[in-house]
Amino acid sequence: MQRRPFLLALAAPxxxxxxxxSPAAAQAxxxxxxxxxxxxxxxxxxxxxxxxxxxxxxxxxxxxxxGIEIGGKKRKVELVKLDDRSDKxxxxxxYETLIKDxxxxxxxxxxxxxxxxxxxxxxxxxxxxxxxxSASADSIYKQGYKYIVSATQQAGSLLxxxxxxxLHALGVKKIAFAxxxxxxxxxxxxxxxxxxxxxxxxxxxxxxFAKGTKDFNILIQKAKASGAEAFYPTAYEGDQMTIAxxxxxxxxDFKAVVLFYASQPQFLQQAGKDGHYVFSxxxxxxxxxxxxxxxxxxxxxVERYNKLFPDAKFPADFxxxxxxxxxxxxxxxxxxxxxxxxxxxxxxxxxxxxxxxxVTGEYQIDETGKQFKNEFAVIQTLPNGLEVVYPPAVATAxxxxxxxxxxxxx
Amino acid sequence: MESLVLNGLIxxxxxxxxxxxxxxxxxxxxxVLRIVNFAHGEFVIGGxxxxxxxxxxxxIPPLLALPVAAVSFFAAGWLAYYLLIPRLARSDDPxxxxxxxxxxxxxxxxxxxxxxxxxxxxSIDYAFKPISMKVGPIYVSTAxxxxxxxxxxxxxxxxWFLYRTLPGKALRATIMNREAIQIVGVDVExxxxxxxxxxxxxxxxxxxxxxxVFPAFNAFSGxxxxxxxxxxxxxxxxxxxxxxxxxxxxxxxxxxxxxVFLPQALAQIVGFGILVGTILIRPTGILGWRAQR
Numbered sequence: 001m002q003r004r005p006f007l008l009a010l011a012a013p014x015x016x017x018x019x020x021x022s023p024a025a026a027q028a029x030x031x032x033x034x035x036x037x038x039x040x041x042x043x044x045x046x047x048x049x050x051x052x053x054x055x056x057x058x059x060x061x062x063x064x065x066x067g068i069e070i071g072g073k074k075r076k077v078e079l080v081k082l083d084d085r086s087d088k089x090x091x092x093x094x095y096e097t098l099i100k101d102x103x104x105x106x107x108x109x110x111x112x113x114x115x116x117x118x119x120x121x122x123x124x125x126x127x128x129x130x131x132x133x134s135a136s137a138d139s140i141y142k143q144g145y146k147y148i149v150s151a152t153q154q155a156g157s158l159l160x161x162x163x164x165x166x167l168h169a170l171g172v173k174k175i176a177f178a179x180x181x182x183x184x185x186x187x188x189x190x191x192x193x194x195x196x197x198x199x200x201x202x203x204x205x206x207x208x209f210a211k212g213t214k215d216f217n218i219l220i221q222k223a224k225a226s227g228a229e230a231f232y233p234t235a236y237e238g239d240q241m242t243i244a245x246x247x248x249x250x251x252x253d254f255k256a257v258v259l260f261y262a263s264q265p266q267f268l269q270q271a272g273k274d275g276h277y278v279f280s281x282x283x284x285x286x287x288x289x290x291x292x293x294x295x296x297x298x299x300x301x302v303e304r305y306n307k308l309f310p311d312a313k314f315p316a317d318f319x320x321x322x323x324x325x326x327x328x329x330x331x332x333x334x335x336x337x338x339x340x341x342x343x344x345x346x347x348x349x350x351x352x353x354x355x356x357x358x359v360t361g362e363y364q365i366d367e368t369g370k371q372f373k374n375e376f377a378v379i380q381t382l383p384n385g386l387e388v389v390y391p392p393a394v395a396t397a398x399x400x401x402x403x404x405x406x407x408x409x410x
Numbered sequence: 411m412e413s414l415v416l417n418g419l420i421x422x423x424x425x426x427x428x429x430x431x432x433x434x435x436x437x438x439x440x441x442v443l444r445i446v447n448f449a450h451g452e453f454v455i456g457g458x459x460x461x462x463x464x465x466x467x468x469x470i471p472p473l474l475a476l477p478v479a480a481v482s483f484f485a486a487g488w489l490a491y492y493l494l495i496p497r498l499a500r501s502d503d504p505x506x507x508x509x510x511x512x513x514x515x516x517x518x519x520x521x522x523x524x525x526x527x528x529x530x531x532x533s534i535d536y537a538f539k540p541i542s543m544k545v546g547p548i549y550v551s552t553a554x555x556x557x558x559x560x561x562x563x564x565x566x567x568x569x570w571f572l573y574r575t576l577p578g579k580a581l582r583a584t585i586m587n588r589e590a591i592q593i594v595g596v597d598v599e600x601x602x603x604x605x606x607x608x609x610x611x612x613x614x615x616x617x618x619x620x621x622x623v624f625p626a627f628n629a630f631s632g633x634x635x636x637x638x639x640x641x642x643x644x645x646x647x648x649x650x651x652x653x654x655x656x657x658x659x660x661x662x663x664x665x666x667x668x669x670v671f672l673p674q675a676l677a678q679i680v681g682f683g684i685l686v687g688t689i690l691i692r693p694t695g696i697l698g699w700r701a702q703r
Contacts (some may be wrong), residue, residue, distance in 0.1 A: 041520075042630060045529030181675050209674035212634055214624045215425060218669040221417050221548075238531030238626040245533065245625040249542050249551030270626075272535035313528060406541075 035098030036108035042086025048111035051323035058327025113137035113183035133326035137183035151326035156187025166390035176205035176228035180235035255402035277403035295328030426662020427561035433642025433654035435612035441585035441649025451632030452519035457617020487610025523629035647695030
């Protein structure tokens, strides 16, 4: 665990804000301490760090407004970040450290379903409230956990459905699925398969692959041989870059390809032409602008991000937005609960369902904490940039379908 | 199905060639120095990052990065040898110490690459023209064909070096009997440094090929290639360069064909099945008998 640099980095906004106000006032009210883990390395590092910057944008905003009012007194927010190195075996221990040693008041989940499912065991055992900003696997919300809430991340079984609806509307009848054998890709794909079948589409392939798979060539050929018009493989960014390259190299001309992360800045930067005409999903695009009821809107959030992180390697992405939105929801929950007690926070979270719109959309949960709204929009990467192609209400262009064969592309 | 099998065979051969190079350099190192190099995968990924930097900073295409990687990694290996290995020889149990040191080296190298390139996956946005070629009924990536060609050339050059030149014969003799070769006056220290540098140079070149064959890599991809290297070395016979070449091809073909007939998730199990099966049935590897002579 690399605690010291993380603690220094995370505390900077809160410390600066505290120095700006009178020392007496800063000492008067104890800050609300929020703990979370962020991977410095491994599979989830990129997304975890994008998300962590989103939380810091929220903290900067909330502290610039004097903090959150509890019992008539404003309390600033302090973030305590520790490193989980994308290691699910390490996560429970680090969350225990946050709770027992760092004595945080409440927690934010780590990135992704794989890590969050293990973090939830630790937070529930300690009776602490945990705000989830990225874990979508439905299985997490079936465990009977009392103190978890997915503030912005839609349930995995729903998350993969917008592209299926979009493809169905475009006339796709046969679709092949492949997914990394981990909770998030598995949940997303299962939901997408269920919807495809409901819509009368033929699922020509449903195959999972193990973590560490380096070569997807045969998998792509199997999808092609299955007669699929559309191919929908789901994994994390590195695997998706390889898949995009290998689809192009093997001249596998599907009418449409869906890669969940293909509109992320990192993917666009690294994949280049491999990503052209690929369909993907996002919550953050300059043409997706929700009328927010709480917190900053998209443009304001991006502006604050750029101000706080001028040297960040990548611009704000949808992980940033999910985590920022989760911070906004957390603020509303604490204000309504007027307490940091886990049961009271959960109660307030459920009562707020359907009443908040943040940068990522509408907030709607059930008693298990599962998120039903915050639906992603479908993006297509065209050679001249990204366009929103679904749902029609926010679409900025008509989807290119079928996509041009590789032989006819520049 | 026929085209899938053909695809599996062609890609198995290509991927196997790359695995063979990883195994070849690892087995050379073990044969000559009795060092189990846990950091070998990191050297390989270091080569991938070198190609990435050369392409993105200087516009040098991956094919031209090959000689740069060979020379720079050879030099780095030479330096690393004199910095690390003589100290190992002074320990009570050099072989066990090499385990620990190379494991530490693996972590350190991955951390350095993380510091330099951050945690996200990298890919070289470079494509040969045409990007793929038709081989019978299937398309094969030009990058893969090029990588296979380079693998064949390197393997042939190494075979010629090991079996037709005096230093090569000396290297093989060192693998067979390190003590005996010293009696006849060979400078084993210099030969060992050369073997370490050669293995590191091959690892660097293999890294460039990996950037072509498996497009996305990151600072922590090295461990996966170390494991593949160990499987190939065990299958081919410890310290046997020809065995490593054959074993790499067998492993690549087995992995790819398993993907054709089995769910992709089971393909990795095949690799470990081969490792366990070899240890149980033929612990000396497929060409192990030659090493025993």
